Amino acid sequence: xxxxxxxxxxxxxxxxxxxxxxxxxxxxxxxxxxxxxxxxxxxxxxxxxxxxxxxxxxxxxxxxxxxxxxxxxxxxxxxxxxxxxxxxxxxxxxx
Amino acid sequence: xxxxxxxxxxxxxxxxxxxxxxxxxxxxxxxxxxxxxxxxxxxxxxxxxxxxxxxxxxxxxxxxxxxxxxxxxxxxxxxxxxxxxxxxxxxxxxxxxxxxxxxxxxxxxxxxxxxxxxxxxxxxxxxxxxxxxxxxxxxxxxxxxxxxxxxxxxxxxxxxxxxxxxxxxxxxxxxxxxxxxxxxxxxxxxxxxxxxxxxxxxxxxxxxxxxxxxxxxxxxxxxxxxxxxxxxxxxxxxxxxxxxxxxxxxxxxxxxxxxxxxxxxxxxxxxxxxxxxxxxxxxxxxxxxxxxxxxxxxxxxxxxxxxxxxxxxxxxxxxxxxxxxxxxxxxxxxxxxxxxxxxxxxxxxxxxxxxxxxxxxxxxxxxxxxxxxxxxxxxxxxxxxxxxxxxxxxxxxxxxxxxxxxxxxxxxxxxxxxxxxxxxxxxxxxxxxxxxxxxxxxxxxxxxxxxxxxxxxxxxxxxxxxxxxxxxxxxxxxxxx
Numbered sequence: 001x002x003x004x005x006x007x008x009x010x011x012x013x014x015x016x017x018x019x020x021x022x023x024x025x026x027x028x029x030x031x032x033x034x035x036x037x038x039x040x041x042x043x044x045x046x047x048x049x050x051x052x053x054x055x056x057x058x059x060x061x062x063x064x065x066x067x068x069x070x071x072x073x074x075x076x077x078x079x080x081x082x083x084x085x086x087x088x089x090x091x092x093x094x095x
Numbered sequence: 096x097x098x099x100x101x102x103x104x105x106x107x108x109x110x111x112x113x114x115x116x117x118x119x120x121x122x123x124x125x126x127x128x129x130x131x132x133x134x135x136x137x138x139x140x141x142x143x144x145x146x147x148x149x150x151x152x153x154x155x156x157x158x159x160x161x162x163x164x165x166x167x168x169x170x171x172x173x174x175x176x177x178x179x180x181x182x183x184x185x186x187x188x189x190x191x192x193x194x195x196x197x198x199x200x201x202x203x204x205x206x207x208x209x210x211x212x213x214x215x216x217x218x219x220x221x222x223x224x225x226x227x228x229x230x231x232x233x234x235x236x237x238x239x240x241x242x243x244x245x246x247x248x249x250x251x252x253x254x255x256x257x258x259x260x261x262x263x264x265x266x267x268x269x270x271x272x273x274x275x276x277x278x279x280x281x282x283x284x285x286x287x288x289x290x291x292x293x294x295x296x297x298x299x300x301x302x303x304x305x306x307x308x309x310x311x312x313x314x315x316x317x318x319x320x321x322x323x324x325x326x327x328x329x330x331x332x333x334x335x336x337x338x339x340x341x342x343x344x345x346x347x348x349x350x351x352x353x354x355x356x357x358x359x360x361x362x363x364x365x366x367x368x369x370x371x372x373x374x375x376x377x378x379x380x381x382x383x384x385x386x387x388x389x390x391x392x393x394x395x396x397x398x399x400x401x402x403x404x405x406x407x408x409x410x411x412x413x414x415x416x417x418x419x420x421x422x423x424x425x426x427x428x429x430x431x432x433x434x435x436x437x438x439x440x441x442x443x444x445x446x447x448x449x450x451x452x453x454x455x456x457x458x459x460x461x462x463x464x465x466x467x468x469x470x471x472x473x474x475x476x477x478x479x480x481x482x483x484x485x486x487x488x489x490x491x492x493x494x495x496x497x498x499x500x501x502x503x504x505x506x507x508x509x510x511x512x513x514x515x516x517x518x519x520x521x522x523x524x525x526x527x528x529x530x531x532x533x534x535x536x537x538x539x540x541x542x543x544x545x546x547x548x549x550x551x552x553x554x555x556x557x558x559x560x561x562x563x564x565x566x567x568x569x570x571x572x573x574x575x576x
Contacts, residue, residue, distance in 0.1 A: 014363060016177055053170040053192070053368055059376040065112045065149035068119030073129040076137055086128045087235035090179045093225050 002035035003028060097297040098332070100325045101305075102260050102290060103252035106267060107245050108277040109221065109285040110153045111458070116220050116244035117144030117187065124283070128237040136220075136242035138183035144371055150244040151194070151375065153276040154218045155385050157246055158195030160270050160392055161213055165382050169194045169217075171372040174364045179236050180223035188247075190366040193217035194375070200270070201394055202262040203412075211263050212251040221245050246276075252291065252302070257321040261314055264288060265416070269393045273418045278458040281313050290321055293338075294328045303328070304338040308352055310345045320345035324352050396421055404434035413442055419459045423467045430471035437474055444491055445470070465494045473501040485558050486510050513560045516568060519552070522560065523569050526551045537573055545569075 008028045012019050019027065073086050082089035115122055118135035135142045158165050172190035198213035223238040248267065254260045268286055271277040279286045288311055293303040308324055311317045323345075328338055343352040391399070393415050400411035400421070415421045420441065427437045448464045449455050473490055476482045482490060482505055493504045505511055513519060527534050530551060537544045552565050 014175075014365070053168075053374045054370065054372075056373065059374045061145060061373050062148035062151075063119070063145045065114050065147050066119065067114045067121045069114075069121055069131070069133065071130055073127070073132060076132055076134070076139075077129060082233075084235060086130075087226070087237055088129075088179070089233050090225075090236055091234070092232045093179055093227060093234045 002032045098294040098329045099297045100255055101252045101293045101295060101302060102254035102321060104250045104260060104263060105289045106248040107287045108248065108271055110150055110244040110246060110276055111278060112147055112149045112244055114147060115242035116147050116150050117242055120242065122243045126239055129239060131239040137238055144187065146372065147244065150218055152385060154194050154216060154246050155377065155382060156274045156276055156389065157271060158198065158216050159386055160274055160389060161198040161200055163195035163198030163213060163216060165377060166192060166194055166196065168192065168374060168376055170374045171369040172366045173369045174366055176364055179234065180225050182238060182241060186220060186222065187369055188219035189217035200263060200266050202259060202266050204258050204262050211253045214249040214251055216246050216248045219245050219247060257318045257325065260290065260321050261318045264314060264317060269416055272458060273390055273392055275458065280456065288317055290317065292321055292324045294325060304340050306338065307342045308345055309342060316345055316347050319350060320352060323350065327352065390418065404428065406434055406438055410438045410442065414438060423463060427467035427471040430468045431475040433474055433478055437471060440470055440474065448495060469494055469500050476501060476505065480512060480561060482510060482512050483558060483562060486512065510559060513556055516564065519560050519564055519568055522552050522555045523572055526555055527572065534573060
């Protein structure tokens with residue numbers, strides 16, 4: 001087994017996913033299959049290969065430090081489930 | 096058993112760019128909620144971040160000024176966690192390949208110098224702000240701060256006391272302020288500090304259990320919180336207790352640290368390279384240009400002030416703690432070369448006014464309450480015997496009120512010191528007549544009364560008489576008549 005049910009639970013918790021016991025079992029099996037397939041990548045010798053930082057062979061895309069901005073708070077907040085005076089309103093956060 | 100504290104600090108400093116790190120929104124503080132936002136910093140689907148070049152430049156400035164190696168190749172990473180002030184569900188930061196590494200800062204405590212090593216400086220985006228309503232069951236979220244550029248500066252665990260931690264923090268802040276990359280305002284949160292504190296038996300080379308302290312909003316708070324935490328840990332261990340690795344919050348009102356409910360699953364940020372951003376390559380030419388543009392830094396300037404102006408280390412330290420103050424002082428010295436006297440006026444009267452008027456909240460004081468040339472001209476008048484030190488205090492206050500040069504104030508109000516003997520003799524004669532009893536007492540051997548008589552003469556001349564001349568003439572008068 002490449003992944004345990006315990007690990008699936010932990011990853012689900014970190015991703016804020018609520019899984020039923022059936023889903024846990026199903027996903028454990030599926031993830032195990034995916035991870036086994038990923039092992040294919042272990043075959044080539046990468047001893048002398050630098051880790052890949054980016055898939056595209058480009059570097060440095062900059063913008064200049066200039067304010068380019070149209071106030072649009074109202075539109076941006078339009079999809080918020082709850083708001084108050086142009087704040088997002090969320091369930092109380094306890095530290 | 097004797098214990099040794101071990102302290103490392105993590106500082107987050109907001110960079111003084113006009114626009115955010117990955118979008119064109121303004122970084123201005125104090126706007127209406129969510130005014131400075133756009134689809135990029137709000138993390139809408141399909142948007143792409145584009146790096147603000149100035150952020151890289153500022154971070155390199157900070158790295159060079161703290162003797163770091165600048166990585167020619169660095170990359171961006173996603174730090175994944177959920178919190179309402181983080182709209183994307185991840186913070187764009189740097190992880191494996193930060194921009195700056197292996198630096199140091201020199202600090203001085205109790206006359207001893209010490210190097211504090213820096214592990215790294217990396218760039219990242221700030222999160223938004225949550226406002227917790229005291230009433231009701233909700234919190235409010237303002238994303239204006241989301242995407243404001245930060246550098247995170249991580250020290251090695253090289254500090255051994257709260258005092259050293261505070262000295263490190265002050266040096267670091269002064270450097271960033273000199274570089275004009277951060278305004279260093281702890282109260283407003285543009286310069287924030289978390290501390291990792293542990294203790295171990297003196298002489299041991301292993302680290303004890305470390306506790307992270309957060310929520311320290313001033314230098315005082317940092318010093319107190321660390322001192323308190325060291326005491327707490329030593330007390331726990333001395334009583335045979337065990338410490339837990341945790342995050343504790345500083346409670347400034349009660350002056351204690353208290354345990355923060357540990358976030359479930361602890362920290363598991365699942366960092367990975369951010370595919371939205373290209374690797375960052377910095378060449379020698381760019382680094383060279385930035386190096387050439389660095390100002391003289393606090394440490395070097397302090398040393399120069401001691402050597403060039405012959406100032407005590409204490410004065411040099413205080414005068415160079417802010418770049419604008421050091422500039423002010425040097426402009427004044429250029430007008431009139433009496434560094435120690437000018438230093439006294441700057442550290443005393445000028446600093447008092449700056450504090451009263453809260454001018455030091457600004458990164459740079461643009462409008463000085465008294466221009467350096469005026470202060471220098473005033474000190475020159477003292478040195479030339481034109482006004483007394485006492486009158487100068489009065490002239491200083493009037494310069495504050497009227498922004499007029501000291502020569503004009505002295506002339507307009509007839510404050511010139513009277514050094515000519517005939518004028519002083521006249522005043523002395525009057526004083527001796529009016530205080531015949533005291534004069535007789537002095538002649539009878541009561542020398543203490545002399546000070547009283549000098550005071551009377553000064554009063555009669557409204558403080559303008561040259562005290563040295565008064566002393567001489569009065570003594571002569573009393574002894575010969």
